[in-house]
Each structure stands twice: as C-alpha cells, then as structure tokens.
Amino acid sequence: MKHEIEYPNFFLNEYSKNLAEKYGYKDWMISRFLKFIPNTEILLEYIENININKSSDFEYIRTNNLKIDSEILKQRLVEKGYILEDTLLNGVFRIKKTTSADSTQIKKTNLSSIGSTLEYLKGYYYIQDLSSCLAVDELEINENDCITVLDMAASPGGKTTFIAQKMNNKGNIIACEPNPKRIPSLIFNLSRCNVKNTSIFNISGEDVEKLSIKFDRILLDAPCSCEGILTKDKTRKKSRSFKDIEICSIKQKKLIHSAVQVLKANGIMVYCTCSFAPEENEMVIDELVRNNKESDIEIEPVKYGINGLTEFANYQFMKELKNTKRLYPHIHNTNGFFIAKLRKK
C-alpha cells in the first residue's frame, strides 16, 4: 500500500488557530501537533519558555570511553563546578542548570560553557542529546563483535563516534556524507575522539550499494524537517512548509530502501529522525515493511519513549508500529525524536 500525502487543510479549528497565533506557529503545524503530540499546549509553552530564556532545560554529554572512564570524567567536571546527573544510559550525563536559589554557585565557580572546557577539547566527551544516544544504543553493539556498521548520514559525527566507542575502535564503520562541506567537521570530531575504525565516503546514502559491502548494523539518522529541535531553533516555527515534510519523506523512503538492500540477514537497522511528523517516521517504516515482504523485516521494540503511532489522520499503520518510540521535549527532556529498530530475517 502506498501512502499519498495530502496537504493538511484538515484539523483546522479555532483552538489550533488560537494556539498558532499565541505561540507564533503556522496553523497547519499546530493542527497536526494536536492530533498526535500528548499535551500539545504544554509542549508549546515549554518551547516558548526555552526560546525566551535562550537556554534549554536539558543538555547532555556523553563520555568518550575511548579516552576516559566516565566516573573520572564526572569527577573532573564536578570539581570544576558542573552539576552532573546520571541518565538511563551509562556514561551519559545531564548537565543540570543551577536555579536562582543556587546562583551564587555560578558566580563562585565562574563556569565556562560545557563546550569550551579542556575536557571537551581533549575529546573526553561529546555534547549530544540523550535521544541520539538512545538511538545508537538500540543498535545492540557488543565491543567484542568484529562487525561492519554503516552510518548513512554521518556528519558531524556525534553518533559515529558513539558507534566507534561501542565497538571499542574495532571492526569497521562506513560513514557516508553527501555534503563535502560537512566532511571536515566529521573528520575533526573523529580525530578528537580518537576514532580509528571509520572510513568516510563522500556519497549519498542512496548510493551505498555501489560500495558492494554488506552491513551487520545500519544507522539511518535521516535528514528531516527537524520539528523536534524547535527548542533549539525557533525559526522552524515558521520556516517550514508542509511541502518540506513531503520532500523529506520521499528522500527518507529512498534512503531506507537503499539501507535494506545492504543489510545482512539478521542485521539490525535503526532509523531515526528529529521530527514529529508521522510522514517522516511511522509512514516511512510502514511503507518499507509492507513493500519488502520478501526481505522479512521485523519491527523490534525500542526500549525508551512513547509508543509510535498506529494511525494518523486517515492512515492506518501496521500494529507493529507501536514498537517504535517517540520522545518529546516536555515529557522526556530530550529533543523531539523518533526511533525505529528493524531486523532483517
């Protein structure tokens, strides 16, 4: 079954129009959000507060175990005055913002930005949202396996470096990056994090078949409309049209189709986006699985988040789509994110 995307003149009502006006969004975005984002108004208020304060309530760092032990890193940063909270992933810490009650601490310690410490420059950690770390975690990489992993849209290298870390610099990573201007930042981050096992190709993920390599694991962090990072970029409230979602969706379907062709039997693929749009998420997975019955692709449960949608507007997705997960800023303190885990039988 092929889904045709309709332009969203549906769902518009007074409530969504009022919210759109109040928070400065396009009407169509809000009318859609109301259909699938839990407590939409709380999310809008949450984003508004972050935009006003120009400071996100959540910032995470991931220890680079190729260079330092996470407890030693934590101790070093705590000694400098940072407040680190453990998260559900080992070695990933939330940088806690001080409240007005303990603002004296900021003055006392004169903290520099978490992106300008010696430890950061040394590559002891990577500033990376928890949602991105969770996506890589779903790849089930064991450091003792000598496997071949594909990162289909690699720059600037946050997830690539985490994959390398999970592989303990063994095996092979193939990192694709179609934009040559983004390759230097990828190379730099791999170098900063002491990653040895990665080869970078200046090709689109769609062309990965040309390399004639089969992969045990594939990460497809697909280019998307980035609705999920509204907390970091308020221009996206108005800068995107529904056409952009449609364009992204087409691209994502091509990419995921190419990925399946190069995935080994029993291999795992993680598909993720930082978009809320079902057209970029559940719809992409639904169409892939329905159209590739011969590949026998299973949608496996993702550990964290809210279940993926099984219906949206007049679309009915496969019931297994509930195994995918959605993360929301106002619920999970992460970027808006979607994660699907697929296994090729």
Add this chain to the structure above:
Amino acid sequence: MFKVVSTKEEETILKRAFNNWGIFEIYEKLEIILRSINKKSSSSSSSENEYRKSMQSLKNDNFVSIEKIPSNDDREKTRDFEVYICSNKQQSELAIKLQPMNSGLIIGKVKNKKFLPNINFAELILRNNPKLNYPYVILENKGANLVLYGRDIMGNSIIGFFREIKENQILIILNQTKEVIGIGRSKYNNNLITQKDKITIDNIQDIGTYYLKKENNYMLV
C-alpha cells in the same frame, strides 16, 4: 590516493620517527596506510574541490608545519604523504580498494622526507612511552590555558622539560596533569628554554585552535 607503506624509503622514514620518539616497538603492531598529497587538483571533481577547500582551513590548524600551499608543479615534484593508522587489516584494504575521503586516524605527514607529527601522534607517544624520554615541556595552568587560545609559550610558564631539548626541535606540550595540549617548536635549547618574559617555544598546533578559528554550527547535533 591511499596506499600501503610500499617502499624502503617510506618505511625507513616512519620507523626512524617512531624510534626517535621511543615507540619503535609499536610500529609493527599498527596498521599504517599512506595518502599521497602530490596530486594535481585540476584533475579533481567539483565535490573533491569543495572538500579540499574546506579541508584546507582545517589542515592549516591541525598540522605541525604551516606552510604555503604547494603549486601543482611542486606537488608533482615532491613525494609528500599523510600517515594514517587504521583499526585493522580489513579497513586498510578497504581504504586502498575504495579510496574513501578519509580512513583511520591521521598521525602526521611526511614532507621532504621528514615526519611531522600531529597531536594524535603525540597522544600515541604518551600512551606507549610514559617515561617522558623525548622532547616535551610541562606548563603551569595559566600558560597551558593560553596555549589553548593559540598563544606561544613564555619561558616562565614552563615547570618541567626534557633535559636534552635542542634549538628548533619539535616537542610535545603537556599540562600539569601530563595531558597533551599541543605541539611546539623550541626556539632555544634546554639551557635557555625557561627564560623569563621571552617566548621560548612556538605553538604550532594545539587542541583549541580549531574551535577558535572555526565556528562550527554542526557540533551540537
């Protein structure tokens, strides 16, 4: 073009460099590949040119020798190459077969038959030869912080150093906790290296330079 270490000359240059820095015994254990940098840019595709252009600014920050870009004629004449270490044989073979944009970790380059180490090589030395029997200096905190902003090193910020430093010698810059923060070139020998109020070491590469010179919008994703 990525290639294996294929000539006696290339092998000798690299082995000598590893020996000079006291890590000769790890040379055979590493999977080393080379990439020639004497290629005519006129034969490059447009995307390669874009990449090269972007890389140029990065390389100027990350390599020991900051020199003028060689002309195509110069490139034809020289046999300079970058030195990379791969994780395993499969990776190096793949790099040679498929010629990716980058593979493995760059540890320096060979120019005019001399090996010029970068910070990754310095890290390799420190991990494999903690005895510090090679050219190094240790800086006090303030001096170490200034190095991260690209500043050269004043003699009075040096609190420890190798006892046989020669003039115009490449050395590793360490902070007080003995972490690599840069690579420098001595302006004086060890007798004069701690002179007060004088720059005694030029900073030729440090871990902070890239961030100061290049605002990178992609870093936080």
